[in-house]
Amino acid sequence: MMKTKTGKVALHGMLITLALILSYVESLLPLSFAVPGVKLGLPNIVIVFALYRLGAGSAFTVSATRVVLVSILFGNMMSFGFSAAGMILSLAVMILMKKSGKFSVAGVSVSGGVAHNAGQIAAAVLLLGTKEIFYYLPVLCVSGVTAGICIGLLSAYLIERVEI
Amino acid sequence: MKERKLRKNDILLIGILLVISGLLFFFAYIAKDPGGSVTISIDGLEIMELPLKDDIRIELSSEHGLEEGHRNLLHIKDGKAYIDEANCPDKVCIDRGEVCYEGETIVCLPHKLTVTVTEGEKQEIDGVSE
Ligand SMILES: [Zn+2]
Numbered sequence: 001m002m003k004t005k006t007g008k009v010a011l012h013g014m015l016i017t018l019a020l021i022l023s024y025v026e027s028l029l030p031l032s033f034a035v036p037g038v039k040l041g042l043p044n045i046v047i048v049f050a051l052y053r054l055g056a057g058s059a060f061t062v063s064a065t066r067v068v069l070v071s072i073l074f075g076n077m078m079s080f081g082f083s084a085a086g087m088i089l090s091l092a093v094m095i096l097m098k099k100s101g102k103f104s105v106a107g108v109s110v111s112g113g114v115a116h117n118a119g120q121i122a123a124a125v126l127l128l129g130t131k132e133i134f135y136y137l138p139v140l141c142v143s144g145v146t147a148g149i150c151i152g153l154l155s156a157y158l159i160e161r162v163e164i
Numbered sequence: 165m166k167e168r169k170l171r172k173n174d175i176l177l178i179g180i181l182l183v184i185s186g187l188l189f190f191f192a193y194i195a196k197d198p199g200g201s202v203t204i205s206i207d208g209l210e211i212m213e214l215p216l217k218d219d220i221r222i223e224l225s226s227e228h229g230l231e232e233g234h235r236n237l238l239h240i241k242d243g244k245a246y247i248d249e250a251n252c253p254d255k256v257c258i259d260r261g262e263v264c265y266e267g268e269t270i271v272c273l274p275h276k277l278t279v280t281v282t283e284g285e286k287q288e289i290d291g292v293s294e
């Protein structure tokens with residue numbers, strides 16, 4: 001499927017669709033725990049998969065398109081700012097961690113999860129001009145680590161098994 | 165490709181992150197004091213401070229600086245503040261529940277609203293006997 005240009009476009013389209021579906025599924029799960037931003041990071045499975053199997057460029061295309069589409073479909077400009085900040089920081093960290101060659105998918109994914117939360121908090125501080133949001137950092141850090149481990153192990157399994 | 169195996173570095177990284185989270189937790193939660201009032205900010209601008217000891221029900225709207233049509237109903241009761249009604253899309257501010265300790269914050273991102281517990285005038289809780 002990756003041989004032709006059309007195949008490549010189709011594959012990216014499929015991954016973006018999958019990431020969108022996972023974003024939607026995640027929005028249905030009552031995981032907010034009364035703390036804004038606590039998420040499982042299900043779409044990250046697709047991003048990590050794209051990063052390992054197709055490269056950094058593809059991972060960027062898929063995650064950037066996902067953020068834009070999710071904001072158009074379910075959000076507003078504010079939520080776009082938060083998601084974009086989280087996504088860019090998370091992807092940058094994951095690319096660097098992968099390049100270092102010192103970590104497995106789980107380590108890369110955990111850092112991505114934590115960086116995603118950190119990016120969202122930084123955006124919230126900038127957009128809302130309030131420091132109190134740092135109060136949520138511990139919760140977001142713990143949830144980022146645990147979710148990152150689960151997502152990382154799941155992604156690692158898929159990266160090994162799925163044929164494309 | 166043996167990507168699936170957790171390496172020593174991964175475990176080290178996860179351990180460090182968990183320790184940092186634990187420390188942050190410790191400082192954020194162990195050292196908390198009941199607050200005396202709540203400060204309401206809209207778009208980063210402080211608009212009012214309300215004492216936690218009173219029983220107050222206030223509807224925040226465009227009158228207070230929210231965007232036209234945005235609405236959050238803030239309730240203060242028994243020293244705790246919470247939002248029990250809002251027309252924001254995500255309702256995260258309602259899910260946040262009650263806040264009463266210094267530094268605790270209710271955030272309504274879609275409405276750019278924050279309600280933070282501050283020191284205010286302290287309530288005399290302990291050390292006073294009849
Ligand atoms: Zn809200």
